[in-house]
Amino acid sequence: MRVGNLPGIRRLPIYLNLLRAMREEGVENASASALADMAGLVASVVRKDLEMTGASGTTGRGFCVGALIADIESFLGWDNPNDAFLVGAGNLGSALLGHRDLRSHGVNFIAAFDTDPAKIGQTIHGVEVLPVEKLVSLGQRMHVRMGLLCVPNEVAQETADRLVDGGITRIWSFAPNILKVPKGVTVQREDLSAGLAELLVKSMGLGT
Amino acid sequence: MRVGNLPGIRRLPIYLNLLRAMREEGVENASASALADMAGLVASVVRKDLEMTGASGTTGRGFCVGALIADIESFLGWDNPNDAFLVGAGNLGSALLGHRDLRSHGVNFIAAFDTDPAKIGQTIHGVEVLPVEKLVSLGQRMHVRMGLLCVPNEVAQETADRLVDGGITRIWSFAPNILKVPKGVTVQREDLSAGLAELLVKSMGLGT
Numbered sequence: 001m002r003v004g005n006l007p008g009i010r011r012l013p014i015y016l017n018l019l020r021a022m023r024e025e026g027v028e029n030a031s032a033s034a035l036a037d038m039a040g041l042v043a044s045v046v047r048k049d050l051e052m053t054g055a056s057g058t059t060g061r062g063f064c065v066g067a068l069i070a071d072i073e074s075f076l077g078w079d080n081p082n083d084a085f086l087v088g089a090g091n092l093g094s095a096l097l098g099h100r101d102l103r104s105h106g107v108n109f110i111a112a113f114d115t116d117p118a119k120i121g122q123t124i125h126g127v128e129v130l131p132v133e134k135l136v137s138l139g140q141r142m143h144v145r146m147g148l149l150c151v152p153n154e155v156a157q158e159t160a161d162r163l164v165d166g167g168i169t170r171i172w173s174f175a176p177n178i179l180k181v182p183k184g185v186t187v188q189r190e191d192l193s194a195g196l197a198e199l200l201v202k203s204m205g206l207g208t
Numbered sequence: 209m210r211v212g213n214l215p216g217i218r219r220l221p222i223y224l225n226l227l228r229a230m231r232e233e234g235v236e237n238a239s240a241s242a243l244a245d246m247a248g249l250v251a252s253v254v255r256k257d258l259e260m261t262g263a264s265g266t267t268g269r270g271f272c273v274g275a276l277i278a279d280i281e282s283f284l285g286w287d288n289p290n291d292a293f294l295v296g297a298g299n300l301g302s303a304l305l306g307h308r309d310l311r312s313h314g315v316n317f318i319a320a321f322d323t324d325p326a327k328i329g330q331t332i333h334g335v336e337v338l339p340v341e342k343l344v345s346l347g348q349r350m351h352v353r354m355g356l357l358c359v360p361n362e363v364a365q366e367t368a369d370r371l372v373d374g375g376i377t378r379i380w381s382f383a384p385n386i387l388k389v390p391k392g393v394t395v396q397r398e399d400l401s402a403g404l405a406e407l408l409v410k411s412m413g414l415g416t
Contacts (some may be wrong), residue, residue, distance in 0.1 A: 180248075
């Protein structure tokens with residue numbers, strides 16, 4: 001297993017954003033402590049996170065910005081386009097189809113799927129909405145590996161099953177359900193409710 | 209500080225969803241191990257998470273479903289409506305205004321704000337879009353405490369400053385930036401890029 005430090009993996013995009021901004025400004029070298037300052041973190045944490053990607057810095061000079069960007073992108077697999085399906089072209093699904101961060105991180109939407117006849121045939125942010133019945137055959141034919149799940153809770157499991165049948169091995173789910181998938185399929189669940197819970201309890205803890 | 213176990217806090221909405229579904233089906237009692245099975249977790253973890261809320265079960269019978277729902281909601285502050293502003297009524301902001309999970313968890317959108325004249329005056333999912341210049345005075349007048357930040361990176365910090373000036377103490381940010389806020393203000397950052405990073409690295413670790 002290559003995975004060890006999930007919090008660190010989740011912090012890598014923070015560094016990547018900072019480094020890309022530095023590159024745009026013509027900055028050539030970056031130290032772990034400079035990155036730590038900007039991100040509000042401790043330098044030792046940043047150093048450990050960056051080590052994970054195989055990047056190597058020089059004492060005194062720090063990291064070469066361009067090389068470090070390449071190392072992080074390669075570690076995350078963001079240097080290769082990730083062909084993806086999206087199922088459920090509602091409010092959230094449509095917003096994701098147009099989200100510039102996803103595109104800049106290599107997510108390449110091949111098609112969207114829905115059951116609503118009013119949506120089928122539409123093009124949302126340049127992506128065509130197809131009937132969900134076509135998902136399995138198209139997934140198998142095009143070897144798409146990533147699927148974003150933006151359907152209501154009630155149909156989340158059956159839609160996940162359909163994605164698996166279509167050969168999807170990476171499901172990014174925005175439904176609150178806990179999905180059951182076969183071995184070899186990875187599910188990443190984005191849970192807005194969890195974020196809200198964390199915000200409210202943290203703020204109550206501060207006593208304001 | 210009331211906070212100790214953030215992963216546990218983030219799991220509470222999972223239990224809440226399961227318990228609400230049980231209540232709808234007329235189920236009166238729930239054991240930690242039954243909840244654990246449904247959520248794909250270990251019973252001891254569920255038990256510890258639920259203890260945090262002050263809920264108490266009975267050996268053999270488990271928890272009373274209705275009381276446990278009330279305990280979790282009260283712990284999370286979801287039994288009181290949380291008046292909120294949303295800034296940035298773009299794709300993602302509009303989707304959040306219409307997100308049923310937020311409404312069912314007590315988020316009560318008072319107004320949305322934008323700088324785009326084409327959006328100002330519109331009503332999105334029942335919420336009026338106002339010019340962002342009105343945010344500070346309206347926040348102070350209405351004692352709104354929560355603000356959702358859905359603006360582009362470039363203006364995220366200045367918008368956060370504006371929310372703080374308007375009396376907002378809980379900022380839920382969907383911008384990738386690290387925000388600097390005064391003491392007493394809590395920021396919860398939702399980072400899509402972090403989720404994507406986690407998904408890709410986890411799936412590479414599985415070797416598929």
